[in-house]
Amino acid sequence: MKPILSVRGLTKSFGRRVACRDVAFELWPGEVLGIVGESGSGKTTLLNCLAGRLTPDAGSVDYDSAAYGPIDVHGLSEARRRFLSRTEWGFVNQDARDGLRMGVSAGANIGERLMAVGARHYGEIRHTASEWLGRVEIEQDRLDDRPTTYSGGMRQRLQIARNLVSNPRLVFMDEPTGGLDVSVQARILDLLRSLVQTLHLSAVLVTHDLGVARLLTHRLMVMQGGRVVEDGLTDQVLDDPQHAYTQMLVASILPV
Amino acid sequence: MPDSNSQAGAYNYAYLDEQTKRMIRRAILKAVAVPGYQVPFGGREMPLPYGWGTGGIQVTAAIIGRDDTLKVIDQGADDTTNAVSIRHFFAKVADVATTTSTEQATIIQTRHRVPETPLREGQIIVFQVPIPEPLRMLEPRETETRTLHALAEYGVMQVSLYESIARHGRIAKTYNYPVMVNGRYIMSPSPIPKFDNPKLDRSPALQLYGAGREKRIYAVPPYTPVKSLDFDDHPFEVERWDECCALCGSRESFLDEVIVDDAGQRMFVCSDTDWCERRR
Numbered sequence: 001m002k003p004i005l006s007v008r009g010l011t012k013s014f015g016r017r018v019a020c021r022d023v024a025f026e027l028w029p030g031e032v033l034g035i036v037g038e039s040g041s042g043k044t045t046l047l048n049c050l051a052g053r054l055t056p057d058a059g060s061v062d063y064d065s066a067a068y069g070p071i072d073v074h075g076l077s078e079a080r081r082r083f084l085s086r087t088e089w090g091f092v093n094q095d096a097r098d099g100l101r102m103g104v105s106a107g108a109n110i111g112e113r114l115m116a117v118g119a120r121h122y123g124e125i126r127h128t129a130s131e132w133l134g135r136v137e138i139e140q141d142r143l144d145d146r147p148t149t150y151s152g153g154m155r156q157r158l159q160i161a162r163n164l165v166s167n168p169r170l171v172f173m174d175e176p177t178g179g180l181d182v183s184v185q186a187r188i189l190d191l192l193r194s195l196v197q198t199l200h201l202s203a204v205l206v207t208h209d210l211g212v213a214r215l216l217t218h219r220l221m222v223m224q225g226g227r228v229v230e231d232g233l234t235d236q237v238l239d240d241p242q243h244a245y246t247q248m249l250v251a252s253i254l255p256v
Numbered sequence: 257m258p259d260s261n262s263q264a265g266a267y268n269y270a271y272l273d274e275q276t277k278r279m280i281r282r283a284i285l286k287a288v289a290v291p292g293y294q295v296p297f298g299g300r301e302m303p304l305p306y307g308w309g310t311g312g313i314q315v316t317a318a319i320i321g322r323d324d325t326l327k328v329i330d331q332g333a334d335d336t337t338n339a340v341s342i343r344h345f346f347a348k349v350a351d352v353a354t355t356t357s358t359e360q361a362t363i364i365q366t367r368h369r370v371p372e373t374p375l376r377e378g379q380i381i382v383f384q385v386p387i388p389e390p391l392r393m394l395e396p397r398e399t400e401t402r403t404l405h406a407l408a409e410y411g412v413m414q415v416s417l418y419e420s421i422a423r424h425g426r427i428a429k430t431y432n433y434p435v436m437v438n439g440r441y442i443m444s445p446s447p448i449p450k451f452d453n454p455k456l457d458r459s460p461a462l463q464l465y466g467a468g469r470e471k472r473i474y475a476v477p478p479y480t481p482v483k484s485l486d487f488d489d490h491p492f493e494v495e496r497w498d499e500c501c502a503l504c505g506s507r508e509s510f511l512d513e514v515i516v517d518d519a520g521q522r523m524f525v526c527s528d529t530d531w532c533e534r535r536r
Contacts, residue, residue, distance in 0.1 A: 101415070104416070104419045111415070112411055115414035115415060115418065120414070
């Protein structure tokens, strides 16, 4: 088995501020990797570098594509990278508004990826969209409503459906449950967990919430000041933190 | 090169200076070479306001010669203010014959219509274009729309048609209906009714599109495939009327609905005045 994503020596700085420094890891098929750390520790920058949205200053990101075989994400032409990111990849933003077209209906949002790769049968697109709406637990009679009429949790679920409709192999998630209330968070976590399992997705999940990391991820990387200070199996890192910063992070979870 | 024989005296032939015409011709050549691609050009101030045909008039000025015959139409009519004044303008500054007959014209400048009489080889039709970017209403960033064109990423255009069906039960767009040119570029056909879209497909005439405010020129060379976008189960259709033209009885032309008195009486008449008069 080959890793689906291998990252070596990834470094990105903005001016003199280094956002992530010499990050390396491998992500295996079916695995969910969590990236945790305080805000400003470079989590989102790292995720954007992985997804090809930012160009790193040094290092490489290799992706094992189903269609093209092993490829260097940052060596690809923009056309290929954009194609990849709307077929084999998904990206779930923290704010659903960044990932959705707010001016068009839920059905059009879900159908966009299908139409981008050439689907031209309205009835079939609509049928698939409706199916996906059901899979993310939104009533199917909301298919023609705009996301502006949706609640925060529904928007996030719609964003997930919009990404997964093209059957991606790798999904990047940036705080997918940030800013939602706890019961809504729980539903979305449940949904993500079952989708990851049934669709055999690989995922990189950025979060500052250790509870989310515990529920969803298999492996964990802890970042501080742009560096990875600790990594390992999620339970291992959370139950027996080695690095002082991880210990502080784990200790600062509020007891319920 | 100033032309001492020009009746307009102080003006250069066809109003624009020769360097400007040369620049516009180069843009036109590039546009013809890449059908449907929007070529930027250095638009000049023209003696009429933006939105009245500054783009079309510059294209016409760059291609017109003394042996051309010019026809100008606005919404299909030869006798509206805009059409009349542009026709007079070129009669004065370019010393050309003008006509209202589609057959006799060598250059037809138009706003909002394609003549009903089929165009033939050797004719040039110049469209006045307000918004050349077909994706503008879907994607406001120019950098992004250029990228979408460059990479032929046209999913978003299809999304807008999907949305139209979802909301109205059919593709409700009736004018400026987006087309795919030569299987490569999505193009705005300018605000012509979708009724005219089939006339663009494999037309024997050269189609030039000029947008003065946005400073873009694009073109469709003769016999180029122009396909109106649609869905397999919602195919492209043109408008139909139950009535016929009240003046000439035409059933195959594009009809305008005209209110004729305060009691709400209405009649349907051909929008193409030349076509209508010829048939009476």
